[in-house]
Amino acid sequence: MSGLRLEGVRKEFVPGRPVLQDVDLSVASGDFVCVVGASGSGKSTLLGMVAGLVPPTAGRVLLDGREVSGPGPDRGLVFQTASLYPWRTVAQNVAFGLEALGLPRAARRERVRWLLDEVGLGHLAGALPGRLSGGQQQRVAIARALACAPRVLLLDEPFGALDVQTKEDMQLFVRQVWQDVTPTGERPTVVMVTHDTEEAVFLARRVVVLSSDPGRISQEIVIDLPGPRPLEIRRSAEFLRIRAEVEDLVRAEHRAHQARLAAAPT
Amino acid sequence: MTAAEAMPRQDIERAPAAEGPAPRRTRTTRPLTRSVSARTAWLLRCLSILVPLAAWQAVSASGRVDPAFLPSPSAVWAAGLDMAAGGELAADLAASLGRIAAGFGLAVLISVPLGFAMGTLGWAQPLLEPAVGILRYLPASAFIPLLIIWLGIGEASKVALLVLGVVFFNTLMTADAVRQVPRRLLEVSATLGASRPRVAARVVFPYALPGIIDAMRVNAAAAWNFVVVAELVAATSGLGYRITRAQRFLQTDRIFAILVVIGLIGLAIDVALRLLRARVGRWAR
Ligand SMILES: Nc1ncnc2c1ncn2[C@@H]1O[C@H](COP(=O)(O)OP(=O)(O)O)[C@@H](O)[C@H]1O
Ligand SMILES: [Mg+2]
Numbered sequence: 001m002s003g004l005r006l007e008g009v010r011k012e013f014v015p016g017r018p019v020l021q022d023v024d025l026s027v028a029s030g031d032f033v034c035v036v037g038a039s040g041s042g043k044s045t046l047l048g049m050v051a052g053l054v055p056p057t058a059g060r061v062l063l064d065g066r067e068v069s070g071p072g073p074d075r076g077l078v079f080q081t082a083s084l085y086p087w088r089t090v091a092q093n094v095a096f097g098l099e100a101l102g103l104p105r106a107a108r109r110e111r112v113r114w115l116l117d118e119v120g121l122g123h124l125a126g127a128l129p130g131r132l133s134g135g136q137q138q139r140v141a142i143a144r145a146l147a148c149a150p151r152v153l154l155l156d157e158p159f160g161a162l163d164v165q166t167k168e169d170m171q172l173f174v175r176q177v178w179q180d181v182t183p184t185g186e187r188p189t190v191v192m193v194t195h196d197t198e199e200a201v202f203l204a205r206r207v208v209v210l211s212s213d214p215g216r217i218s219q220e221i222v223i224d225l226p227g228p229r230p231l232e233i234r235r236s237a238e239f240l241r242i243r244a245e246v247e248d249l250v251r252a253e254h255r256a257h258q259a260r261l262a263a264a265p266t
Numbered sequence: 267m268t269a270a271e272a273m274p275r276q277d278i279e280r281a282p283a284a285e286g287p288a289p290r291r292t293r294t295t296r297p298l299t300r301s302v303s304a305r306t307a308w309l310l311r312c313l314s315i316l317v318p319l320a321a322w323q324a325v326s327a328s329g330r331v332d333p334a335f336l337p338s339p340s341a342v343w344a345a346g347l348d349m350a351a352g353g354e355l356a357a358d359l360a361a362s363l364g365r366i367a368a369g370f371g372l373a374v375l376i377s378v379p380l381g382f383a384m385g386t387l388g389w390a391q392p393l394l395e396p397a398v399g400i401l402r403y404l405p406a407s408a409f410i411p412l413l414i415i416w417l418g419i420g421e422a423s424k425v426a427l428l429v430l431g432v433v434f435f436n437t438l439m440t441a442d443a444v445r446q447v448p449r450r451l452l453e454v455s456a457t458l459g460a461s462r463p464r465v466a467a468r469v470v471f472p473y474a475l476p477g478i479i480d481a482m483r484v485n486a487a488a489a490w491n492f493v494v495v496a497e498l499v500a501a502t503s504g505l506g507y508r509i510t511r512a513q514r515f516l517q518t519d520r521i522f523a524i525l526v527v528i529g530l531i532g533l534a535i536d537v538a539l540r541l542l543r544a545r546v547g548r549w550a551r
Contacts (some may be wrong), residue, residue: 053453073459085449087472087549096468097458127550141454148459 002064003029004053004152004189009059011045019045021214023059027206028145029151030187032178033198037210038254042195044123046215048155051077051189063151066253076188079158082137084129090140091116091125097148115143118180119173137168141175146188153178155192159199168231173205175229189229201225201243202234209249212257219249305379334509337519354508359527360492361503365421369428370489374482377433381440381481383476386466398434404481406431406492410499424496431492434471443477444470476547490532 011021013222020042027033047059048054052071061068063075071077071102084093091112098108116122118161119139129137135249145153159167173215178190200207204223211218225233233239269452273357302310319339326338337527349355377383380398383390409430410423412500417423447470505524 013471051453053456071453071456073457077454077457079450079454081450083448083454085451085469086471096455098461098463100459100461130549144458159318198360 003027003031004045004191006019006050007060007062007116008125009046009049009056009061011042011049011054012057015106018057018214020049021216023215025208025217027191027246029064029189031206032190032204033165033192033206033208034060034204035191036197036200036250037195037251038212038213038257040194043210044156046210047077047191050152051075053077061177069087073101073148075152075154076148076150076152077154078141078145078156078158079136080160082129082134082141084137086129088126089126090121090132093129093140094144094147096144096204101148111147115147115255119177120126120141133166135161135170137172138162138170139173141177142174142225146177146247149186149192150188152191155190157193160194167199171199172231175203179227186227197243197246198234201239201246202229207246209246209253211242211253213260217252218253221246268539273461275399294516298369320346324475326478333518334518337522342522342526344349345517346518346526349508355527358503358508358524359531361501362505363508363531365424365496366428366489367502368421368543369425369493370400370486371433372425372430373429373436373485373489374386376429378440378478380433381437381442381445381478382466382471382474384437384441385444386470386478395441396435398437402434402438414500419500424501427496428492432485435488436481437483439481439484440474440478444474445480447538476543476550479539479543479546483543485538487532487537488538490528490535494528 004025004027006023006025006149010018011020012018023046025033035046037043045054050068052061052068052075068075078146083098088096091109094112094115095108098111101241103111113122113125114123119142121136121139122142124132124136129140132140137183142153142155143160158174159170162170172192176193178187191201192203197207201223207221207223208217209219209221221242225239225242234243316533323337323339326333326336337345346355380394384394384398385391406427410427413430415424417426451469452465457470460468482502493504494509496504497504498510499506501507505528507525509521512524513516
């Protein structure tokens, strides 16, 4: 089976206190899924398990039918803070994964240059990350993940720390990356965590709502909007309707969680 | 409405309009900063050297202190020139520097890999930390008699003292520097396909290097102290040895001259490592 599958995934950091439970999720190859949910609902843990950094307590994570047992360059990961190598130039940062793959220097240089041009940072190839703005750093982090031509791109609240304007630019950028920017010509599957419902509806083809404590997938909404999405689509009636629907679901989850907390004996 | 019901409401209505005295002036506060202008800093640096020097000159010029106890700055300068002209200063300097190169170098060669392992490998930390942590508290100077019994009064015992004095501290401080590497950076490196040895060499080491050099700088000062201590006890060359010689003939001016040289060399080592740190850690600015 082509794509990403989570089967009965459960995660306990403390035995008997599952953070995630009974998570079943299928993401077709080339799809764009956003995961929304309250803070602490286990979104990062979910991505960590797909990345192979967090072993599931039970259940399986499958990529193209093969069980994920550890991190690897077929699943690129980008965090909220860019986590770049501060002593490496922008180009050297993007080249890191290619060095690990053992790509020859000339091929490396060529792919790095192509990627940096694609993400609009060609002129900063020789700069150190410390000189870059937050948005530029995130572009580098995304380019670095894309350099290895991953099957899956995992984004963990990648724009949470950016100002509104930069965030908008980056959202368009990610849509464009998903549509066009792939070293192999094959569209990567994107799984993105966010707590911004507008962002989720704007970017994703499918939005997954995670409930809290334990995190489970409570709803999945197919975003029935056209492929190319200009920013103005956010003001369309259809967009607003879907967004309201997602917001209501997240709010309902939040309320239910609060109610459970209030009812629970301490 | 009864009075009892009305009372609280009156209280609430009155509350916002604070009737106490208004603050007379807005108080301005200044953040605690530790910076002064570059010019002021240089002025203060000069004062930090010149004021003690002037005090020294004043005390010895007053004639109240026997020059055999406290020679004048000019007498010390003359004694220094005298030793430099005789060639013994250069020979002693070379001997001491050779020992620090050997002893401190060896200590670094042992402690950096050890500390690196402690900071990166899960099992190395609990295995090494207790032993190193205890050994660090044993004063190296107290090992001098033992080292002389074990290794004689030759070079080996002096190098060993330096190693003992530096290796434990430098191991722990290196491990600390290595542990500063953010977990996210290690995780991202793994997702980029880098093996663990590769992450250690290409991520952990470069990230920790400025901190490792900082640790070395701190411990180089200790090493320089230990060289002189070792030479005071048993040696036939070196700056420490020269001090004991001068003591025998009550040549306090020479002792002072050597102390000045020791201070200056120490400062030079410190500045050199600072420059190296600044070069290696340019990205951290
Ligand atoms: N390494 C860990 N050890 C223990 N608890 C953890 C760990 N990682 C996450 N958790 C806990 O799991 C829950 C979900 O965390 P996380 O996945 O980061 O949530 P989210 O990303 O949705 O905010 C939180 O209660 C958090 O405290
Ligand atoms: Mg999170």
